[in-house]
Amino acid sequence: MRNTLKFSIIIVVTVISITVFIVESIHQSFSDEVVKEKNDLEQAKEFAEEMKPKVEERLHKIDIHNFIKTITFDKGVNVNPMGYIIIRGYINGNSEKYDFSVSLEYRSKEVGTMTFSPELSYRFKDWDKFKDEPQLKENYLKRLSKKEREQYLKDIGDK
Template sequence: MKNTIKLVSVLVVIIIVSVTSLITQHNKQSKSNDVVKEKSDQEKAEELAEKMKPKIEECLRKEDIHHFIKTITFKKRVTIDPMGYIVIRGYINDEPEKYEFSGSLKYRTKEIGSMSYSYELSIRFRDWEKYKDEPELKENFLKNLSKKEREQYLKDIGEKE
């Protein structure tokens, strides 16, 4: 009787260890599959970003009514935001701190969802002709700039050589 109890106890322990081992193995396998899936999503995002770069350049040049853009540089890192948009970032004229932009791409429709620009870049795209009835707006804006910034801004928008 004692031997039977010992044998059953040993079998129960072996079964528990085996089941625990199988569950652990299964969890490790699941996690590795998730990592592979994330990587493939990132690869897909990078492929789409590469295909969409010419469209983003076209969009930037369309906004550049003063022909300020000389070079467009895209950053290497492409991200997927929580809403599922693929975000590609870059900068203009070799000045990443000053003239940044980002584009949100829609994966399903393969189009640009939105574009955003740093303040410095957005004012280079400003069309002062829209405010020709209110010239004081431009004057007030220019007064807020230092002499050096004002000269550079006017040069950038093609009003000064």
């Protein structure tokens, strides 16, 4: 009976020890993943900071009407499932009307695709390319209120 009790205690202690070891291993593994993820996010933030001047340069290059006075970047950085680093921002202090999003390619260290809000996109539109179709610009302008139309024409240098 005494041997059985000793044997039972040894088994219980062994099972508890193994369980503690497994739990500790899983916890350590999870901690390593969190640290690695944090490091990846920190790298993404640093890369985004390095790339902001290139983004600004590209925005100014497509700004044929010299509409851009200021460029503001949001603080957050996202990494999409494809591995692209996404930064967002806005132009001339208007985050609701003139916002943009940029994907950055970490491996090639390049600015990828840029998307713009519709209002900002129209500020970059080169109407000279549509000289044969003047109705396109007129149709766009008709959709705007008088105040918006005047501001738009001022923004693109037509007034």
